[in-house]
Amino acid sequence: xxxxxxxxxxxxxxxxxxxxxxxxxxxxxxxxxxxxxxxxxxxxxxxxxxxxxxxxxxxxxxxxxxxxxxxxxxxxxxxxxxxxxxxxxxxxxxxxxxxxxxxxxxxxxxxxxxxxxxxxxxxxxxxxxxxxxxxxxxxxxxxxxxxxxxxxxxxxxxxxxxxxxxxxxxxxxxxxxxxxxxxxxxxxxxxxxxxxxxxxxxxxxxxxxxxxxxxxxxxxxxxxxxxxxxxxxxxxxxxxxxxxxxxxxxxxxxxxxxxxxxxxxxxxxxxxxxxxxxxx
Amino acid sequence: xxxxxxxxxxxxxxxxxxxxxxxxxxxxxxxxxxxxxxxxxxxxxxxxxxxxxxxxxxxxxxxxxxxxxxxxxxxxxxxxxxxxxxxxxxxxxxxxxxxxxxxxxxxxxxxxxxxxxxxxxxxxxxxxxxxxxxxxxxxxxxxxxxxxxxxxxxxxxxxxxxxxxxxxxxxxxxxxxxxxxxxxxxxxxxxxxxxxxxxxxxxxxxxxxxxxxxxxxxxxxxxxxxxxxxxxxxxxxxxxxxxxxxxxxxxxxxxxxxxxxxxxxxxxxxxxxxx
Numbered sequence: 001x002x003x004x005x006x007x008x009x010x011x012x013x014x015x016x017x018x019x020x021x022x023x024x025x026x027x028x029x030x031x032x033x034x035x036x037x038x039x040x041x042x043x044x045x046x047x048x049x050x051x052x053x054x055x056x057x058x059x060x061x062x063x064x065x066x067x068x069x070x071x072x073x074x075x076x077x078x079x080x081x082x083x084x085x086x087x088x089x090x091x092x093x094x095x096x097x098x099x100x101x102x103x104x105x106x107x108x109x110x111x112x113x114x115x116x117x118x119x120x121x122x123x124x125x126x127x128x129x130x131x132x133x134x135x136x137x138x139x140x141x142x143x144x145x146x147x148x149x150x151x152x153x154x155x156x157x158x159x160x161x162x163x164x165x166x167x168x169x170x171x172x173x174x175x176x177x178x179x180x181x182x183x184x185x186x187x188x189x190x191x192x193x194x195x196x197x198x199x200x201x202x203x204x205x206x207x208x209x210x211x212x213x214x215x216x217x218x219x220x221x222x223x224x225x226x227x228x229x230x231x232x233x234x235x236x237x238x239x240x241x242x243x244x245x246x247x248x249x250x251x252x253x254x255x256x257x258x259x260x261x262x263x264x265x266x267x268x269x270x271x272x273x274x275x276x277x278x279x280x
Numbered sequence: 281x282x283x284x285x286x287x288x289x290x291x292x293x294x295x296x297x298x299x300x301x302x303x304x305x306x307x308x309x310x311x312x313x314x315x316x317x318x319x320x321x322x323x324x325x326x327x328x329x330x331x332x333x334x335x336x337x338x339x340x341x342x343x344x345x346x347x348x349x350x351x352x353x354x355x356x357x358x359x360x361x362x363x364x365x366x367x368x369x370x371x372x373x374x375x376x377x378x379x380x381x382x383x384x385x386x387x388x389x390x391x392x393x394x395x396x397x398x399x400x401x402x403x404x405x406x407x408x409x410x411x412x413x414x415x416x417x418x419x420x421x422x423x424x425x426x427x428x429x430x431x432x433x434x435x436x437x438x439x440x441x442x443x444x445x446x447x448x449x450x451x452x453x454x455x456x457x458x459x460x461x462x463x464x465x466x467x468x469x470x471x472x473x474x475x476x477x478x479x480x481x482x483x484x485x486x487x488x489x490x491x492x493x494x495x496x497x498x499x500x501x502x503x504x505x506x507x508x509x510x511x512x513x514x515x516x517x518x519x520x521x522x523x524x525x526x527x528x529x530x531x532x533x534x535x536x537x538x539x540x541x542x543x544x545x546x547x548x549x550x551x552x553x554x555x
Contacts, residue, residue: 021347049380074382085371087297097293100286101382173394 001027002048002148006057009043017043019203020057023045027147028176029210030193033183034264035200041183043198045150049079055185062147063083075102078146084137088126091119091136102144110143110172112187116165131157138166142173149180152240155189163189187261199262199267206271209278215258219250235273236266249277287383291391294381299364306360307407310353314408318415321345326419349408351474354445357404358471361396361452369456369553379553389547397455401445405438436531443535448473450542457549 002025017040023136025031035041046052047059050066050073059066064073087094090193091114099105114121117135125133134157170193174180181198182190190205197214199280207214223229224243229237233248245264247259267274296303323356325342378388409432432438451470469476 046555051377051379053554069385071382071384071387074380077380078376079380087294089297093297097290097297098376100290101376121287 001025001060001062003060004057005059007047007054007059008056009040009047009052010055016203018200021205023198023205023208025179025181025196027179027244028174029195030170030180030182031196031198032187032190032194032260033119033181033198033200033258034185034187034267036268037185038170039200040203041200042152043179045079045152045183048148049077049150050074076146077148077150078102078141078144079150080137080141080152080154082156084130084134086125086133086137088124090124091121091240094125095121095140098140099144102146104145106143106145107146110139113139113142113169113173116169117162126230131159131162135162137165139169144167145173145175145178147178149178151180151182151184153184153186155181155184155186167193187264191258191260194260197263199264201267201271206267206275207278211258211260214263214278215250215255216253217250217280218247218258218263219245219252219254219256220259220262221256235270235277236262238262283384283387288387288391291381291383291387292395295368295391297397298367302360302364306356307403310356310404311407312412314349314353314411315415317349318412321349322415322419328419353404353408354448356472357400357407358448358452361449362383362467363401365396365453365456370555379550379555385547386551388550389543392546392550393450393543397446397449397453401442401449405442408432440535441533443531443539444473446539447535447542449548450539454542454546454549457546457553503523 003023004021004023007018007021008016009018021044033041033044043052046137047054048061048066050069053067061073062076064070064076066073095107095110099107102164111121114136117132117139119128119132119136119139123132125136128136134154138151141151155166158166167190170180182194184190194211196210197207198205209217218235222242223246226239226244228235229244229246230248234253235247235249237244237246239245245259245262247262321342371377381388383391412432448470451466451473454465455464455470
């Protein structure tokens with residue numbers, strides 16, 4: 001479990017990045033962390049893995065204080081950064097060197113993941129494209145079976161089939177005692193696997209809700225004509241080939257597919273309205 | 281968590297595989313450079329090269345040449361490590377960055393001290409020793425001449441050189457343990473550790489020895505070190521400081537405590553570093 005109490009972080013005191021964040025994350029869930037550029041997503045991930053220390057407040061990850069960076073804590077956490085730089089060696093050698101650090105590492109799982117990603121363990125990392133390197137890194141991260149997995153823009157650089165494979169593998173590798181946090185702008189790539197949405201806006205957590213709860217409060221509908229919309233319920237709308245896509249208050253308790261990308265867009269455009277709906 | 285030799289050795293694999301090209305290029309060029317420079321010095325000293333000028337060259341010339349080799353090799357090593365350490369400590373895109381590698385702070389500290397600081401210092405000097413010996417041996421006339429590889433012939437000078445280099449590299453490593461790479465004052469201090477000793481040498485000489493100690497140019501020899509120079513009767517004599525500021529005393533009472541202090545700071549910096 002990750003417990004964040006009154007977390008504040010800044011590089012310059014006058015320009016805080018995170019202010020008084022107060023929330024907890026439970027095991028067995030995949031969290032999607034969203035926000036505009038510079039909203040503090042990567043800063044929050046860095047704070048969770050102990051690379052940044054809270055200026056105020058505290059963070060507890062599975063009873064460890066990340067800022068202490070004890071080896072026991074680091075063995076339970078894997079952070080995959082946005083841009084990956086891998087040493088130029090054979091994958092097998094890489095695995096032999098790095099797997100030593102992670103006691104729950106499973107070579108069998110890694111081989112399975114690499115098989116799905118079509119990557120040969122005898123390849124050299126230096127000969128692989130950025131996308132292949134990223135796939136290998138993601139496969140290795142999942143095979144380490146750490147209790148906390150932090151992924152920063154994991155689908156950047158992946159082709160369309162690989163994104164699909166990544167989603168399948170993510171679900172396959174998920175366990176009850178594991179917390180996965182995925183920070184991304186590509187909400188559409190991951191909306192099928194995310195259980196819980198976190199949106200950072202203006203230094204604060206604007207949304208911290210499970211998809212089921214969100215679906216109960218907000219629904220997605222399409223209308224043929226803009227005049228068909230009940231404007232008192234509408235949060236946001238856009239016209240597309242489907243007609244008019246609308247995100248509106250769910251007063252009928254209808255259960256619809258939840259378009260995360262559209263929702264995030266609405267959060268950024270109308271944060272006050274979103275906050276009002278979610279707090280009621 | 282207990283110390284794990286496997287994790288410690290793995291740090292070595294990681295370090296060397298990530299920097300193999302830089303290290304091979306550096307040590308390759310360094311070796312070639314040393315062979316050329318020592319061949320030139322030995323050639324001049326033995327009269328094979330520049331025979332007309334050789335007789336006019338004083339021993340201090342060779343001493344200075346030898347010391348210049350130490351200085352240049354130091355500057356080169358420092359520059360190469362600057363590149364390597366920046367990547368090691370500040371690149372968070374590396375698979376598992378230095379600070380997130382699940383080794384204990386002690387294992388990381390031990391690696392930094394014994395492999396990077398002491399390892400590079402000793403390898404640098406070791407190569408210098410082997411090449412100077414090899415080149416000297418190949419010039420049979422020159423084999424009996426002690427002017428080459430001076431720092432290796434005097435244990436005090438050698439110890440002081442090792443300790444000064446260790447302080448310099450330790451300051452360099454410690455100064456990377458901060459996220460603002462623009463503030464590089466300690467790296468600068470580390471880089472000029474050798475050069476700082478020149479004015480100190482001159483000042484001590486001026487204050488306590490009435491400038492007699494520096495009968496030769498103080499900027500062309502190992503600071504705080506005695507020099508074999510001709511006296512007023514044209515006989516070669518060893519001049520050296522025998523005050524409490526003698527080289528071995530400085531090593532024991534000043535340089536070693538300095539090193540221990542910097543290493544202690546480094547250990548806490550590993551724990552406290554933020555990106």
